[in-house]
Amino acid sequence: MEEQFTLFPIDTEFEAPKDRTASDKMAFVSFRELVPEITDTGYLTHAIVSYPAKFIPQVVRYAINTYTKEEDWIIDPFAGSGTVGVEAYLCKRNAVLLDLNLLLNHIMPLKVHRGKERLRKELMLKLLDGMQENGKHCFIPAWSNVQYWYAPEILELLSQYWGYIYSIEQDVYSAIIKTALLKVSKRFSNTEHRTPKLARSKRKLAAIETLLSENWKDQLIEIVYNHSLKTLGNINDFVMQTQHHQNQVEFQGGIDSSYVAVPRECDALITSPPYLQAQEYIRSTKMDLYWLGHTDEEIKELSRLEIPYRKADRVIQTETLDKVRDKLTRKDLHNRLDSYFCHTINALENAMNQLKPNAATCIFVGNPRIDGIEVELWRILTEYFSERCFLFEKVYEDRIKTRQLFGVRKNKNPDGMKSEFLLILRKANV
Ligand SMILES: C[S@@+](CC[C@H](N)C(=O)[O-])C[C@H]1O[C@@H](n2cnc3c(N)ncnc32)[C@H](O)[C@@H]1O
Missing domain, CATH: 3.40.50.150 (Vaccinia Virus protein VP39)
Structure with a gap:
């Protein structure tokens, strides 16, 4: 017993x-x-x-x-x-x-x-540069309500970036860029990005308005580069350990x-x-x-x-x-x-x-x-x-x-x- x-x-x-x-x-x-x-x-x-x-x-x-x-x-x-x-x-x-x-x-x-090898920063940068230059691809999420959550010009740019990412090889580098795109897709949407549930607020709509009157594209791409490079660094540290x-x-x-x-x-x-x-x-x-x-x-x-x-x-x-x-x-x-x-x-x-x-x-x-x-x-x-x-x-x-x-x-x-x-x-x- x-x-x-x-x-x-x-x-x-x-x-x-x-x-x-x-x-x-x-x-x-x-x-x-x-x-x-x-x-x-x-x-x-x-x-x-x-x-x-x-x-x-x-x-x-x-x-x-x-x-x-x-x-x-x-x-x-x-x-x-x-x-x-x-x-x-x-x-x-x-x-x-x-x-x-x-x-x-x-x-x-x-x-x-x-993987046992360190990921290469220059490969990541090449993909990110390609994403910025390439306007040929487009991906719109299968989400009936998508327009409600984005200003049209922001949705257009995000769709181009996501479209490009889906058009290249699906490997660890494109997966890293996707995590950065997730970040900006929320940050530049009409939802409060600091709360988990989707919630459109006057405050956030006003913030988007202000962004659109500024250099929002530069701000968005800067976050994508920074987040991608930070994630690459984190993964490399993980690989080394x-x-x-x-x-x-x-x-x-x-x-x-x-x-x-x-x-x-x-x-x-x-x-x-x-x-x-x-x-x-x-x-x-x-x-x-x-x-x-x-x-x-x-x-x-x-x-x-x-x-x-x-x-x-x-x-x-x-x-x-x-x-x-x-x-x-x-x-x-x-x-x-x-x-x-x-x-x-x-x-x-x-x-x-x-x-x-x-x-x-x-x-x-x-x-x-x-x-x-x-x-x-x-x-x-x-x-x-x-x-x-x-x-x-x-x-x-x-x-x-x-x-x-x-x-x-x-x-x-x-x-x-x-x-x-x-x-x-x-x-x-x-
Ligand atoms: C407290 S969270 C776990 C968080 C996790 N420990 C971590 O560190 O990220 C509880 C999880 O239960 C999952 N969940 C809810 N219902 C479930 C179900 N029926 N089957 C499997 N997972 C479920 C949710 O999706 C959520 O990720």
């Missing part, structure tokens, strides 16, 4: 654990301090593309160092922008990354560039982790599930997805599958979750809660079923509130998985601010959480 850990009683305060076993299994930490070797959350290739609610790499690095060994396979069923993939490769681990968002497929070949690494990072964007066939058995899971409220990843990145060649239909289909905006197909019950449900009076929030736990747990369970015996699962979650009621996610997950061959090992509490939500909204948290938790469960050795 495996040792069964008892969970702390629901009202136990972290600060005052009653017994030693409990105190060993809870820790107040600062992941930034635990991993001092990472001083910049956007180091190497982590910041090539903006993504909402990214992990800070320190959390991932700590989990990798503590719960895995070299050559292990790590799975992340909510991979987002692929932070786990970058950290895994840097630490000589392999990774399987799954996410509903198609952006993952575009980002990963750059973030984990497995990983020259002798032979690991693999497999990725599948555009899939529903709840039902996808997990491609292989893994040694550990490291992930951060979606937020309970207020975050729509597909909607936040849809401008990027259109420019990257995806269509209205594809994007609508993905939005329908996003957690927690789809119907639950079963009701998850645990002691703590039932208490939250009992207190919740609003029907719409009731449904959201059920949807969230049903699909988040389906996706986690789908990946956790493919873990080897004794594998660690490291799940990074907050304590969100719904209608003012605190939802202790780590405790609910522990209660659920303790009945399904997983043993509670430890929970780390990190007093915020461990995530960067989006651009300047650093560390603001839509769920209003004060702490985040890294929950460690261990698969039973059966």
Whole structure:
């Protein structure tokens, strides 16, 4: 029989654990301090593309160092922008990354560039010069609303640049330029570029008006050159650090982790599930997805599958979750809660079923509130998985601010959480 850990009683305060076993299994930490070797959350290739609610790499690095060994396979069923993939490769681990968002497929070949040679700046400059001189090509995104989001002359220039990029060889250099074009395609659009969701505002329209009366073309191309060269430098630094690494990072964007066939058995899971409220990843990145060649239909289909905006197909019950449900009076929030736990747990369970015996699962979650009621996610997950061959090992509490939500909204948290938790469960050795 495996040792069964008892969970702390629901009202136990972290600060005052009653017994030693409990105190060993809870820790107040600062992941930034635990991993001092990472001083910049956007180091190497982590910041090539903006993504909402990214992990800070320190959390991932700590989990990798503590719960895995070299050559292990790590799975992340909510991979987002692929932070786990970058950290895994840097630490000589392999990774399987799954996410509903198609952006993952575009980002990963750059973030984990497995080439062993430094990329050449002069080749990049040649392509950028070609892009500026060439007016022959045109690419308009398959987006019914595109005109609403751009001034006509800006849309025309962007379409030329994107058209040129799609006309040349699709390799790492053109992929780098695409990341720069994504940046300007948002910056020079009518949407507020500092907030994730698309939102036209008077302020932004006035800013575009002003830009159009200035040397906007020069400003735009300068950003494209600078961003492309910076990304090339970041990738070269990554290549230099990983020259002798032979690991693999497999990725599948555009899939529903709840039902996808997990491609292989893994040694550990490291992930951060979606937020309970207020975050729509597909909607936040849809401008990027259109420019990257995806269509209205594809994007609508993905939005329908996003957690927690789809119907639950079963009701998850645990002691703590039932208490939250009992207190919740609003029907719409009731449904959201059920949807969230049903699909988040389906996706986690789908990946956790493919873990080897004794594998660690490291799940990074907050304590969100719904209608003012605190939802202790780590405790609910522990209660659920303790009945399904997983043993509670430890929970780390990190007093915020461990995530960067989006651009300047650093560390603001839509769920209003004060702490985040890294929950460690261990698969039973059966
Ligand atoms: C908190 S974010 C993960 C961010 C990631 N840790 C990073 O560092 O970039 C949660 C992710 O869950 C994804 N997601 C939402 N519903 C999903 C589903 N049904 N299947 C797979 N992924 C889903 C979202 O697209 C989002 O990228």
